[in-house]
Amino acid sequence: MPLTKAFAAASATSALAPFQVDRRAVGPHDVQIEIAFCGICHSDIHQVRDEWGGATYPMVPGHEIVGRVTAVGGHVGKFKAGDLAGVGCMVDSCRTCANCARDLEQFCEKGAAFTYNSTEMDRKTQTYGGYSSSVVVDEAFVLRVSPKLDLAATAPLLCAGITTYSPLRYWKTKKGDKVGVVGLGGLGHMAVKIAAAMGAEVTMLSTSPSKEADARKLGATGFGLTSDDATFARLRGHFDLIIDTISAPHDYNKYLGMLRIEGAMVLLGVPPTPTPVAATSLIFGRKILSGSLIGGIAETQEMLDFCAEHGIVSEIELIPVQQVNEAYERMLKGDVRYRFVLDMKTL
Numbered sequence: 001m002p003l004t005k006a007f008a009a010a011s012a013t014s015a016l017a018p019f020q021v022d023r024r025a026v027g028p029h030d031v032q033i034e035i036a037f038c039g040i041c042h043s044d045i046h047q048v049r050d051e052w053g054g055a056t057y058p059m060v061p062g063h064e065i066v067g068r069v070t071a072v073g074g075h076v077g078k079f080k081a082g083d084l085a086g087v088g089c090m091v092d093s094c095r096t097c098a099n100c101a102r103d104l105e106q107f108c109e110k111g112a113a114f115t116y117n118s119t120e121m122d123r124k125t126q127t128y129g130g131y132s133s134s135v136v137v138d139e140a141f142v143l144r145v146s147p148k149l150d151l152a153a154t155a156p157l158l159c160a161g162i163t164t165y166s167p168l169r170y171w172k173t174k175k176g177d178k179v180g181v182v183g184l185g186g187l188g189h190m191a192v193k194i195a196a197a198m199g200a201e202v203t204m205l206s207t208s209p210s211k212e213a214d215a216r217k218l219g220a221t222g223f224g225l226t227s228d229d230a231t232f233a234r235l236r237g238h239f240d241l242i243i244d245t246i247s248a249p250h251d252y253n254k255y256l257g258m259l260r261i262e263g264a265m266v267l268l269g270v271p272p273t274p275t276p277v278a279a280t281s282l283i284f285g286r287k288i289l290s291g292s293l294i295g296g297i298a299e300t301q302e303m304l305d306f307c308a309e310h311g312i313v314s315e316i317e318l319i320p321v322q323q324v325n326e327a328y329e330r331m332l333k334g335d336v337r338y339r340f341v342l343d344m345k346t347l
Contacts, residue, residue, distance in 0.1 A: 006132035012050035038130035039064030039156040062130030088158035146308035153313035164191040166295035175199030187245035264288040320346035
């Protein structure tokens with residue numbers, strides 16, 4: 001296969017710059033996708049700058065990939081040339097362990113093959129992500145994308161969408177449930193949209209009063225200003241479920257106090273330091289503090305179908321790939337509503 005145009009980081013301190021990826025030829029079970037759009041996830045910044053450790057360079061980020069199928073292998077049955085398709089955070093797993101058998105490939109006991117800064121299951125071949133013009137992926141890890149949805153705004157569903165959909169589904173969110181969403185960013189705004197579409201009464205919990213208007217436009221019916229301690233007293237024992245998307249340090253105990261008896265709080269953000277949790281915050285009320293990581297392939301497809309049914313996409317700013325380094329800096333300042341998406345036609 002010809003070399004594929006891409007943008008890559010050569011080191012943890014270098015800017016992303018033009019690069020070429022040697023993609024594999026299309027095998028019997030493979031799908032080749034011409035990438036139209038790729039979302040920028042905050043984890044791209046963490047990995048490009050090796051803030052989580054273990055980075056491998058050159059690194060081509062990007063795991064919110066959508067585009068059109070251009071070729072399929074001889075044994076592929078689910079896709080054909082011309083179909084809209086997507087690739088999320090994984091491109092393979094062992095497919096045989098207990099977790100894979102439960103459609104929880106993200107928790108593969110042998111370690112999933114992630115879309116970039118990882119290796120294929122051979123543990124030798126480096127994976128390169130969606131900041132590129134095309135990608136080749138086994139059909140088992142390719143997702144159908146509905147033509148009903150704006151394609152560019154669909155890209156962030158492959159990470160932000162599934163990351164918020166999965167805990168809402170796991171905790172069986174239904175009409176009338178009271179759901180709190182902590183933080184209105186790339187993840188938080190998707191949590192509001194999806195929970196509202198499930199019929200929940202959604203309250204945005206934010207330190208910024210300026211977020212209230214946007215939250216209500218996205219589907220929230222309530223707002224709590226968490227920089228005001230009176231909010232925690234007013235909403236004490238109120239929520240069935242809290243989705244916490246914040247990656248900055250904050251006091252989990254205060255939010256646990258907002259849960260009803262046997263309510264759950266799910267962590268999606270990753271603060272840089274451990275957060276103390278008092279045993280009494282959980283014991284009094286038999287409350288649950290949990291975490292969640294993306295979702296399996298079947299659940300990701302379910303999420304895409306749900307979003308197509310309800311007309312849900314991400315709120316995005318579409319930019320040329322040449323502005324990716326500027327976008328990273330703007331994201332660190334919180335200067336995006338609510339997700340950057342790269343137009344890969346500009347590559």
